[in-house]
Amino acid sequence: MSIVIVGTGLAGYNTAKAFRKQDSDTPLTLVTADSGRSYSKPMLSTGLRKQQTPADLVQAGPQDMAAELDARVITDSRVVAIDRRGQCVQLASGDSIGYHRLVLATGADPIAPRLDGDAAGRVLQVNDLDQYEVFRDAVADASRVLIMGGGLIGCEFANDLAEAGYSVDLVFPEDAPLPRLLPERPARALQTALEGLGVRVHTGVTLDAVNGAGDGVVARLSDGRELGADVVLAAIGLRPRTALAEEAGLRVAQGISVDRHLATSDPAIHALGDCAEVDGYVLPYVAPLNNAARAVGATLAGDTTAVTYPVMPVMVKTSCCQVVAWPPPEGVAGAWQGDGDGRDLRGEFRDADGVLRGFYLTGSRIRERMAVTRDMPPLLGDQ
Ligand SMILES: Cc1cc2nc3c(=O)[nH]c(=O)nc-3n(C[C@H](O)[C@H](O)[C@H](O)COP(=O)(O)OP(=O)(O)OC[C@H]3O[C@@H](n4cnc5c(N)ncnc54)[C@H](O)[C@@H]3O)c2cc1C
Known part of the structure; x- marks a missing residue:
């Protein structure tokens, strides 16, 4: 018997921890395309005002995690295919790793904005530690940051950057921030609080083009206005990473489809976290993935457990006006x-x-x- 987990984000590592609580013997391997550093992703959008470097956010390196979990942690190795018949995953290096049970914890991709302009390629996104490092370097010598997207991540970065002393423009097409979490009145309260920090909130408009202008850029909005910025950050949503599962013939809807036992359409393969759609729900937050990790960890250890989702309110870390919401x-x-x-x-x-x-x-x-x-x-x- 051997277990392979693809991904070392919160979903991957927390599954491994839950499994090891009940099974200390079965060989366990984690494979990740990234550096395998363990960190809490929600901290990425509150790090600037606390002057936290990427290293400050790392809780443990891959070797420490391997020791803690009594597991093999293979870093910087992308899984490129799943051979369901042969029960092995194939790595980009050409190597393959056999499994009896496979867990997909591959997260989600940030949606890339479609933009015109010669500086469209300079727009940044922050969905992992490496991207945070790039973003932090980019803003080190900057003073003006333009953020696309008025959801949780866009609002949290706007709050963080404004408190860290940056001049911030926040641009989104809806009428008020947090459109998926809040009705109008509390959304306006948040907008007013962000504006109180100095954030210029531009509602009802999209960003159409980004062109270079000296060391910075000029961003053109859909209403024709132009905004200058040194750095543009896009936070316009996430798309579950489903390609591996899809190519292996697993059932995929909005995310990798799993049942209450986190089993995909192949009972030897499980999925959880931002990549998964659990009984019809795609909830890209920490509390749902922790519940799922506990359930799948127990199931892999032989104690078949269905995931439960109690009410798990989303906490928005905008210190100017904190929000707790459950739409x-x-x-x-x-x-x-x-x-x-x-x-x-x-x-x-x-x-x-x-x-x-x-x-x-x-x-x-x-x-x-x-x-x-x-x-x-x-x-x-x-x-
Ligand atoms: C800035 C920010 C702030 C947030 N704030 C909050 C918050 O306040 N509260 C909250 O509940 N949620 C928050 N979230 C969401 C939460 O952080 C995520 O839901 C959670 O971290 C997702 O974890 P995950 O393990 O599913 O995915 P990820 O952390 O993305 O991990 C995916 C892993 O899979 C690996 N991988 C992917 N494809 C492959 C492959 N083919 N081969 C090998 N490895 C692969 C990656 O390298 C990575 O290790 C926030 C998210 C962001 C970006």
Whole structure:
């Protein structure tokens, strides 16, 4: 028996930890295309104001992780194919590694913006430690940063950069920030708080082109305006990495399709984290992947366990106006009701039967989180 995990992000390493809690004997191998350093990805968007270097964010190197997990950790090695019949993965080097059980924890790719202009290739993205390093170097001598995207990552970087003293423009096509998490009123409260930090928030527009101008760039917006910047950061969404699974003939929808046991359409192969769609849900956050890691770790150790998803509110680390939100499931009919003043708001979304299905808390109201979530139905309950 041998287990192979592809990916050493939070999903890969946390699966290995959960597995080793119950099984200290079975040979375990982790393979990763990156350096295998263990770090907490959410820290990437709060590192500048704390002056954290990439090295500061590393919790353990691959050798330490190998020792802790009693595992082989193979770094800088991309898996290019899965041979399901032969039960082995093929590496870019030509080597192959056999498995009895395979876990795909390959994460997601940031969506690349489609831009015109001779400096479109200079637009940066931050979805891992290496990209954070490039971004940090780029802003070291810069003063003006333009951010594309008003979601969690765009807003957190805007907050972080503004607090670190940068001049920040935040550009997105929706009417208000965090469109997937918040209704209008709390979203406006966040926008006002970001503006209070000095962030210039440009709603209802897209970035069309980026052209070089001296050491910096000029970005053209869809309404014809032009903004100067030294660095442009795109944070316009993620796409689960499904190519390996798809090419191996596994079922793929928005992510790699898995059931409550995190099993793909091949029972010898599991998937979790940002690459996976668990029972129809793609939730690219830490709490869901930790629940999945515990379940799949136990299952691999012989204790077949279904994942449960309680209410797992998303915490947005915008210190100017913290947000905790759990949006209602798509397609559920109901209405929002809110109270509060300024940036200290609470709202609840109840469905047609009066059941609480979603909520938001902002500012000082985030401390009400436990009380709000207590009675909410789980997304995936006990089986
Ligand atoms: C800036 C930022 C802030 C965030 N803040 C929060 C937050 O506050 N709260 C929250 O809940 N979530 C947050 N998230 C999301 C959260 O960090 C992710 O959901 C989580 O880290 C994903 O972990 P993962 O292991 O699935 O993927 P990743 O960390 O992307 O790991 C994927 C791994 O797979 C490897 N890999 C991929 N393809 C191959 C291949 N073919 N062969 C070998 N290896 C491969 C990669 O090298 C990597 O090791 C944030 C994300 C970002 C980018």
